[in-house]
Amino acid sequence: MIHETAVSTVASASREIRDFILSQPELLARQSYKWHLYPAGVIAACVADMDFRVAPEVQSVIQYGLEKSDYVYPLRDGRRADRAVAAAFAARMKHGFNWDVDPAQVLVVADLVQATYASILAFSEPGDGVVLQVPNYPPFREALEVTGRQLIPLEMEWTDEGYVFDLEKLEDRVDERTKLFILCNPQNPTGRVFTRAELERVAAFAERHDLIVVSDEIHSDLIHPGATHLPFATLSPAAASRAITLNSASKSFNIAGLRCGLVHFGTEALMQRFHARIPIRLTGSVNNVGIDATVAAWTDGQAWLDAVRVHLLTMRDYVAGILRDEIPEIRFHVPEATYLLWMDCSDLNLDGSASSFFLKQARIGFSAGETFHPDAMNFARMNFATSRPILNEILERMITAVRSLRR
Numbered sequence: 499m500i501h502e503t504a505v506s507t508v509a510s511a512s513r514e515i516r517d518f519i520l521s522q523p524e525l526l527a528r529q530s531y532k533w534h535l536y537p538a539g540v541i542a543a544c545v546a547d548m549d550f551r552v553a554p555e556v557q558s559v560i561q562y563g564l565e566k567s568d569y570v571y572p573l574r575d576g577r578r579a580d581r582a583v584a585a586a587f588a589a590r591m592k593h594g595f596n597w598d599v600d601p602a603q604v605l606v607v608a609d610l611v612q613a614t615y616a617s618i619l620a621f622s623e624p625g626d627g628v629v630l631q632v633p634n635y636p637p638f639r640e641a642l643e644v645t646g647r648q649l650i651p652l653e654m655e656w657t658d659e660g661y662v663f664d665l666e667k668l669e670d671r672v673d674e675r676t677k678l679f680i681l682c683n684p685q686n687p688t689g690r691v692f693t694r695a696e697l698e699r700v701a702a703f704a705e706r707h708d709l710i711v712v713s714d715e716i717h718s719d720l721i722h723p724g725a726t727h728l729p730f731a732t733l734s735p736a737a738a739s740r741a742i743t744l745n746s747a748s749k750s751f752n753i754a755g756l757r758c759g760l761v762h763f764g765t766e767a768l769m770q771r772f773h774a775r776i777p778i779r780l781t782g783s784v785n786n787v788g789i790d791a792t793v794a795a796w797t798d799g800q801a802w803l804d805a806v807r808v809h810l811l812t813m814r815d816y817v818a819g820i821l822r823d824e825i826p827e828i829r830f831h832v833p834e835a836t837y838l839l840w841m842d843c844s845d846l847n848l849d850g851s852a853s854s855f856f857l858k859q860a861r862i863g864f865s866a867g868e869t870f871h872p873d874a875m876n877f878a879r880m881n882f883a884t885s886r887p888i889l890n891e892i893l894e895r896m897i898t899a900v901r902s903l904r905r
């Protein structure tokens with residue numbers, strides 16, 4: 499049995515996570531990609547969805563639309579409905595970061611991978627270079643391959659204090675054909691939240707090499723105590739003039755299936771450059787449910803989010819404590835944000851990839867390290883946004899599988 503150590507004390511939230519936690523039978527009864535990706539009996543700890551019910555405020559706006567069977571072309575507050583998302587984002591950024599967002603500079607899109615592709619197409623040509631931190635969320639690398647751009651990798655390097663990156667190593671790798679820097683902050687999969695100093699170095703580098711910075715900030719509502727998120731565009735007017743910020747409520751409010759996200763252009767000029775290549779009609783429009791759910795999440799969902807964050811912090815520290823005690827061969831840094839743990843399993847000396855070891859020997863579905871970086875076969879990413887019983891089962895299975903290796 500696992501001994502319950504290392505449970506952190508955190509500020510309490512006004513709601514209890516137990517009211518939202520889904521049990522394994524409930525999860526299996528849903529039609530999620532995460533829980534049906536693997537054969538029966540495998541515990542899913544992969545895809546970035548959380549095993550929790552959504553905020554009641556989100557559920558009730560969806561219910562309202564359903565009851566009225568209101569599925570026609572929408573207006574909200576007398577304006578085009580997507581403007582309600584832009585306004586809710588602007589209000590949230592003002593409140594959270596004192597960032598004055600002009601809603602007119604917000605484009606509402608279905609998803610952030612789409613927005614990444616569109617930004618690459620808008621601001622570079624085939625053959626141009628794009629800087630990307632590696633490892634990274636797999637669709638970024640895929641986007642560069644599909645669009646024929648040159649990946650200029652910026653390694654996230656292990657230090658005892660955490661993962662860091664060194665831009666000096668790139669100075670002679672970038673040239674006039676390097677056009678973009680894709681920044682993922684908070685970073686998936688390492689869980690880093692970049693400091694002001696690090697972001698300022700990125701901004702100076704972008705300035706020096708005249709790069710557009712696409713800053714994916716989708717995990718910015720899931721910051722753990724001790725770290726502070728800074729939207730890249732707030733660093734300085736110069737940074738804003740080259741910043742494309744991507745964000746949505748989809749990760750933090752667990753509504754990825756509702757398909758609603760946004761692109762914020764740091765200046766009107768950037769927005770015009772984007773639309774000169776990507777006509778607004780090409781990015782489509784978002785469905786009514788996604789719009790209403792996003793607005794409800796950002797406007798009224800904070801009490802739910804607080805309860806989720808308290809739970810995620812507890813689970814993060816719980817997993818970290820158990821792994822350190824029971825499987826010291828797995829190296830990791832406790833994530834500063836997100837519910838994702840990037841595990842370096844090199845010291846297990848496995849024959850194949852870490853994810854296939856845990857899938858076969860422990861019946862756990864982790865995200866495979868090599869999808870984040872071709873050299874990361876010895877890594878696996880755990881999603882710990884689940885209940886304590888499911889997490890205990892995951893940890894017990896891991897411990898048993900690793901014990902069998904040691905014999």
Ligand SMILES: Cc1ncc(COP(=O)(O)O)c(C=O)c1O
Pocket residue numbers: 546608609610611612635682686714716746748754759
């Ligand atoms: C960093 C990052 N960006 C984008 C996405 C996906 O966003 P969307 O579903 O809006 O394409 C994810 C999903 O996990 C992510 O981690």
